[in-house]
Amino acid sequence: MVIGADFNGHVGEGNTGDEVMGKFGVKERNLEGQMVVDFAKRMDMAVVNTYFQMREEHRVTYKSGGRSTQVDYILCRRGSLKEISDCNVVVGESVARQHRMVVCRMTLMVCKRKRSKIEIEKKTEWWTLKKVECCEDFRQKLRQALGGQVVLPDDWEITVEVIRVTGRKVLGVSSGRKRR
DSSP states (O other): OEEEEEOOOOOOSSOOSOTTBOSOOOSOOOHHHHHHHHHHHHTTEEEGGGGSOOOGGGTOOEEETTEEEOOEEEEEEGGGGGGEEEEEEEEEEESSSSBEEEEEEEOOOOOOOOOOTTTOOOOBOGGGGGSHHHHHHHHHHHHHHTTTOSSOOSOHHHHHHHHHHHHHHHHOBOOSOOOO
16 A cells, blocks of 8 residues: 655654654654654554655755745555665656655565465356256255245245255355366
8 A cells, every 4th residue: 555645744854763754854843744654653654755865855845935845755554665665756847836746666576366275165066957857856855945835935044045055965066176
């Protein structure tokens, strides 16, 4: 999970023991910046901009009327920090009038998840009802399971469970593995 936004707060420089940010911020922390840090702590995130040492020009995200500061941040899960190799400001590019674009370089490894034995879902072989003899056998066993009633019971959940159990007994169950 990555969040990039204009938080309108100054998280400050020289980390004061906060595990959610590095020591390379800009200026001093204000109330809004403290709210950003508190949010990052609650969500187990990190303020990525503050982890990389670079010239102040590449840390400043807002410039207007001679004032320059850092108010645009990228936050990511703290466990994902090792996948981030760089985060800086693109000098000369403006996304909005006074704001500069913040760029973060991440390397993500996409791993194919293996299905465990528990996850393999065994399915009732309903497709065998296409055979006439299986269909007749299923009808007969279902009537016996329902007590020979022509009209189905009012409780649908019980009826569905009886149909499922009868289907598993009469039609069989697949192994849960895909055919190749």
